Amino acid sequence: MTSSPSVVPNDLGAFWMPFTANRQFKQNPRLFVAAKDMHYTTSDGRQVLDGTAGLWCVNAGHARPKIVEAIANQAAELDYAPAFQMGHPKAFELANRIVDIAPEGLNHVLFTNSGSESVETALKVALAYQKQKGQGSRTRLIGRERGYHGVNFGGISVGGIVTNRKMFGTLLTGVDHMPHTHNLSKNAFSRGLPAHGAELADELERIVTLHDASTIAAVIVEPVAGSTGVLIPPPDYLKRLREITRKHGILLIFDEVITGYGRLGTPFGADYFGVTPDIMVTAKGLTNGVIPMGAVLVSSEIHDAFMTGPEHLIEFFHGYTYSGNPIASAAGLATLETYKEEGLLTRGAELAKVWEDGLHSLRGEPHVIDVRNIGLVGAIELEPIAGQPTKRAFSAFLHAYENGLLIRTTGDIIALSPPLIVSESQIGEIVDGVRNALRSIQ
């Protein structure tokens, strides 16, 4: 079934690759042609251990039989059904299965095709909900510095990664940002949650005082900021955000695109931190990354606020051609079954100590200024080369890839998030691969 390792495209020019150094890539392309379980196969026939679950999404590992079969069968049985004013059984079934594993109270699901679309959907639900409740002056959205909420306009507006924002004009108006929680001087080499910084949640009170609660619709945060380089919140920080938002009638949105579906050793980050948001944004692990799909979960209170007025009228003017697509729904159902059968939504907790010890053994290796970890996520922050930010980590990435390990870098941070099927010995291989890379680069 696997493609021949000799298959390479004739011309790499036409495809303008996303979030990629295109010119560098095309001089010396890195192409995967097959994948199984924990490994990719490159176009030159090498095996590469997946230290990143693709892009934080292939939580059950690659080419899992149940998922492959479900997709094939669904394509043959019902390939597409219109998403508007029509339905098909598997979308309803999947919504129910997601609600079954979600934190109590999040009882309704809107389907999307990606994390970015899930974010836009969540922000629109929040704004519309406030209007439905007669609080139309609540139009402000609050995000956080260094937050990543995808690449669409709402997401980059509430997001806080400057490179993703600065080229695109004024973005949404009426957005403010809380400070991020990363503090190397106080928290470097923390194991699990860093001790310092819970008081940063009180910055939300300052923002509320500045704008007045009556103008604020929602706050959106990632429970653990992932794409910016794994920023782990201090204990009680998220609880405090929950208290402040509740006190002021502001909706709390958790962007769980990375932390959802087992990444922290619990089904969702909300479970890990014991904090339930009003809206939860998911994607990635929902279909094991195999078919694009996202799901936004909302409380009954939010859902029910829309179920008013004449029954023949559409309640919420939002949706996508592929919302709840049959093949994506089948993939989602098979993925959730695989997670359940193999205990993957909590496997991260069983491996967390081995993972933590492995990663922290990198303390003292060249260039390392921090190691941090939670569940099956980890980051190794490197001292940047003076005047050439990102270059050192990128060299580590290239070295690791050439030596059979896929890692991910963002800025000068190496981020790791293997599939949740990773074995203890494969954790050792990941750590050794990073160690070798660090010892080999400048």
Ligand SMILES: Cc1ncc(COP(=O)(O)O)c(C=O)c1O
């Ligand atoms: C927290 C978070 N939100 C949103 C997104 C965007 O997801 P997508 O790339 O599927 O649009 C990501 C992607 O990494 C993410 O990590």
